[in-house]
């Protein structure tokens with residue numbers, strides 16, 4: 001079995017629990033409240049910029065020209081292609097650019113983005129890539145799962161279709177292939193660090209949806 005497949009299998013329960021989150025069940029049923037979806041959309045738009053930076057830093061650490069292009073393109077995709085999906089939803093759901101700009105990152109969003117950026121800056125290339133893999137893979141699989149049971153006329157269908165798309169799944173397969181290539185030459189210590197990074201990021205994915213469902217904010221206000 002490939003290294004990426006062993007990672008997926010080791011996290012099967014966590015993935016199942018991600019699918020069962022109220023956010024994802026209600027997203028599939030089309031019953032998720034507009035307020036929760038908007039909270040998520042704003043946080044995810046913040047997330048994508050930091051994620052794009054983490055991808056670009058990881059690109060700069062690549063061991064080969066092909067891998068450099070792979071992650072530089074992924075940074076471009078995250079910021080330009082995915083953000084345009086979010087911009088479209090923000091327009092449709094009446095979120096103004098000012099409202100977006102004045103909404104700070106939630107604790108879960110700040111935790112996840114800080115983790116990805118710190119790992120990209122400080123960890124060796126294989127570990128930085130392993131930390132980024134759940135962002136791709138979990139979204140692609142959640143997208144397909146929801147698409148298979150999505151309600152007709154689901155107001156969130158565009159979101160589901162983007163992540164269930166063949167284009168997005170092709171990106172996931174390419175990142176898995178890079179992880180598997182890097183795992184072949186990795187020391188046992190590096191493999192353990194790759195596994196731990198995958199676990200951290202997969203748990204933070206879970207927390208990101210959970211936080212949006214709870215409309216989580218900071219427990220104390222700072223100056224505005």
Ligand SMILES: Cc1ncc(CO)c(N)n1
Nearest residue numbers: 044047135136139205208
């Ligand atoms: C939190 C999060 N993880 C992954 C993706 C997929 O790029 C996303 N849009 N948001």
